[in-house]
Amino acid sequence: MSVYHPPKISSNEITPQRVYLSRRTFIGGAAAGLVLSGTAVSASAAPLQAKPGSYKLDEKLTPKEAVTTYNNFYEFGVNKSDPAQNSGDFKPTPWAVAVEGLVNKPKTFGLEELMKIQLEERTYRMRCVEGWSMVIPWIGFPLKALLDQVEPQGSAKYVAFETVVRPSEMPGQSGFFQPLSWPYIEGLRLDEAAHPLTILAVGLYGETLPNQNGAPIRLVVPWKYGFKSIKSVVKIKLVEKQPETTWKNANAKEYGFYSNVNPAVDHPRWSQATEQRIGEGSGLFPDRRPTLPFNGYADEVASLYAGMDLKANY
């Protein structure tokens, strides 16, 4: 399939807005429409600088087209192609994330401020609860870097996250038939949130996050099923009790609070023993491989759950 790759352009090559606006006026009408539709593909992504991170994988990266056109983001629709198709009106800037609750220094961070935290590139596996997986080069920073700035209090045991609610920009949030209740909410135990693997991502494949992947800032917790990695985050709250989470509220028998990737604990309606690696294999014979405990991050995170019954705490 031929897909348009937006070229990487350095800032000195970009025509000043004043100049191109005057050109557009000159070209006018139909031609302007063509220019606009042509640029729409890359409108939400801009090049992003990051230092190479410490987490790399020997596995082949999932093609960028797959990462940006095949995913779940119910705020834009329930089909895998909906997020890419329906997120054009979403405005990821300006943006702010409120960090509050049981902290000494609650604060609302502007996106620019968050982007100043040392960004690094990290290649993580992403395992969807539906039985497919990807390998994605994220750009972001450890969530702990943000938590440290607000100083969690001793009573804080959990971290609750919340996605933005904007029905006018997110078609999945409007209409009479809503598959989930909004805002989308997620949560982690504080030690999970502070784990060095847990990051807030602001980019992927060397660019800022496309709208469909959770622009401008999202959580990435690579050892948990993908739905835990909440997108387009506006609120992070430190709390004492285990917070509610969207999918657990929707169906507690099928989606637990922990939702650690675990090939030994099946989803009630399908096996989690294997996964289909998106973009690998060919046509009718895609790649299907065994799913790894904690999505392959057992060495780093298994100790967080020492002594816990992972079948009961799914």
Added chain:
Amino acid sequence: MPSFAALPRRLHGPSVRALYFLGLLPAAWYLYQAMTGGLGFNPVKGLEHLLGIWALRFLIVALFVTPLRDLTGINWLRYRRALGLLGFYYVLFHFTVYVVLDLRLDIHAVWADIVRRPYITIGMACLILLLPLAATSNGWSIRRLGPRWNTLHKLSYLILAGAVLHFVLARKSLTLEPAVYIAIAAVLLSYRIVRKPVLRWKRPKRQNQPVRQT
């Protein structure tokens, strides 16, 4: 009852054959798309789901023939066998893709799915229930079974209910699409409950007309 231009008798056979041909086109098209990248980054799941949806559609249209004839006089009875069999063929395609392409002939995994996952148990039961119906979808069986043929083929109501349930349970959440199928199936199945009174209500009127004229 409204009258519709009847299809000339000589075209009856060809029109049924055309329906089989047209009915199999979606399967061929999706198979081609799956092989050439047209079904996106998860072509096997895409193919599996599309074949399942088309199976459901044919079963629905097959069960639409009777109410359509009762209520409007449009008679598609000659197409009902083709519609039902197309539904059955799509169920077979759907099952084949699931076993061969999705689970890679891992019979152990197939069996585990069937016994442990209710929506797959239901889907499998529907496939098995369809076998006697498909096997008796011929003139010889109809003559041979007589009134028992009608009784046997009432299984199609159970199969449609099961197929919709299978579809709805396979989804992560209830969205508009499965809700529409639930509604259509509910209307078609509840029509069978009210069918006798409806026909009784329609029939006397017709019989009364000549009485009033005399």
